[in-house]
Amino acid sequence: MHVLLVDDDHLKIEQLKLFLIDQGIDENDILIATDAADASRKLNKNKIDLMLIDVLLPARNGAKPQADSSINLLRQIVEDEILPTPTHILGVTASEETRNEVDNQFKELVTNVLHVSADQDNWKVILQQYVQRLLRTENENTSFIYDVVVLNALRKPELEAVYNSWPLELSDEKLIGSNINCKTGYLKLSSDKTLKIACAHLNQMGPIAATHSTEVILKHFKPRVILMTGICGGFSDAVSVGDVVIAEKSWDWQSGKWIDDWSLQAASDPKEASNELVSLAKTIDVDIELFYQQYTGYRPANYPKLITAPMVSGSSVVASADIQKVFRSQHRKMAAIDMECYGLYYSCANHHGQPTKMICIKSVSDLADREKDDNYQTYCSFISARVALRLIEKYFKLI
Template identity: 50%
Template sequence: MRILLVDDNQQKSDVIIKFLNSKGIKNESIVVAEHASAARVKLSECAYDILLLDVLLPARAGAKPSGEHSVELLRQIVEDGTSAAPQFIIGITADAEGTLSYTAEFKALVTQVVHFNPGDGVWQEMLTAVLQLLKRQDQAKKTNDYDIVVLNALRTPELDNLIKVWPVKLGPEKLLCQNILHSTGTIELDGITRRVACAHLSQMGPIASAHAAANLLSEYRPRLLVMTGICGGFSKEVSIGDLVIADKSWDWQAGKWTDDGTLASSVDPRDGAADLVAYARTIGDAIKLAHGSFTGYARPVNPPELVIGPMVTGSAVVASKDIQEVFKGQHRKMAGIDMECYGMYYAASNYGGAPVKTLCIKAVSDLADRAKDDDHQQFCSYISAAAMLEVVRCYFKTVQN
């Protein structure tokens, strides 16, 4: 919580600061400006939750206080948008008579005007109420709102198949942060309605997925953040159609290219949620049923295997045996490679809000050492969505509400 106190009366400021300290607000969270010019500088440097503003304010150091200067500052904040507007703007004046000519205009631009009297508890009660509200809002940001957020790289075929497989009811697509297409709605799981948001990227890659995941986490504060879809696989570990349960992920391109053309890796792995990975180990029977019910497109002859292992991520498409030499020193059991998983895991691991569990399950639609084709993308999008649905069901069977 940040508070900007704008007042040229040092004694008055000291009383207000002492009161804020008694309410648990530390001095480093309180910034003081003695005139309008200083206040503009402070407002340009960072955002504040509360602005406490004297009605009669000097324009600059040594100038005569006037209501014109405080009103002009307020207009710049509220109407012009030249500075970030604090959530609460509160006028505090010790000179009730001197502010009469400015009261109406001042009141139109602030949350509330209160008379300051050290012996009167009215201003203290008002500030206490505002502080309590802000603390409750901050606590709300650290609690979950939505149950599930699904992030896909592609609208077609990944999100399209998830919508077919999951029993979701979604509203129309809308934009988040001008480039994240998503829709919100509900899903019925074992007779309980859960809130869900489904999103897909406007472009592929780990930067796009990290950006989208961070904004979706902030907007919806979900219990689960998951990703389904297609990936490449390594032929020694997986076959076409197999499901890669990403217990961890990292950027395989991170590091330093040496003079001899090799990559000295700088691996920074981020983990999927251990309990979600454990649930994924139990869904074999459900996957066999889903494999048998898939029709209309090419599908592997045998049901997919569940492969627990790293899903490495990079911004480049891999379709060469030579590039696999880069991977050998990173992990002996790398199972899949995609362009988004690490970005989502990274965003989740650095999120400071409500607790969230994350997991990526993707099906192998091509092998990273061979030419790409689209034959199994529909099946892989379908089967990964079916697998994640079972994991989600398992998770919510264990939670209280």
């Protein structure tokens, strides 16, 4: 939790600072700005939960304190949205007379105006309420509830493969939000460790549904790890059908500008999987042949390879060599394409709260440059689920 004190009165700053420390705020999390320009710099560099701003403030170092400087700074935050917005903004003044005479414009831009002086206690009661509320929220955001969440695009065969191949004890299925079906329960690992787990699937495919659903899941379950298994398309010069791709990074291959000659000027915004999970996943190559042998249904003739590479996402299925030319140049090691991976990574990267580790592990069920073949989807769902389970075993053994 970060607090920004914007004031040129050093005695008042020290008084507020000591009170905040007494309330449980770390001294290193209390930032101080003595003029509006300095406050702007600190707002741009830090996420501020609570800002306390003096009614009369210098515009810059050495300038005369005046109400216009404070009001202009607040307008840039609240109305113009030029500067990042703190969760709460409180006005402060050392003079009750000044507090009563505060311009209505200032009052409209802050939640409250506190009279901060040594002989007054009312400001302490009000400020304590805000601080304790923010601390409770921070504790909720930084406390994990679930160990693992598995999110799949498809109920069958992707999530079904998890149910059939993992040692799970799960509840009946229920609805989270408006479009996420899930079961909750426990995963019993071979190390005798039991993890709290949720297994969910989307009711709609695609990056938008994946982005929204991931955000709902992060808020609802607060997991240590979220992962996605299932099927993807692959590129024949990089993978074979049945190979398992660890998506080290992902982006929306369709993002950018289409120009007159129907070429795409890409504007990708890649998001990366958690490095620790990717590193551990690479060690599972010694187990992947065993997983292949365990599957007794229809499967590819070749043993699968474990490949770490980018997996791009898009809102449409690709089954054409021509369309591949549009985006294969975006990264020379691009190996696979799906419709959900980027949505998962994007939500995790931008989620406010305790960082959740994320990874997408999918098996190539078809090659994206030719006609689709659904024959290997069940096998691919199984083997990606088995690789993911082994990854969970390795990760939670370490922690």
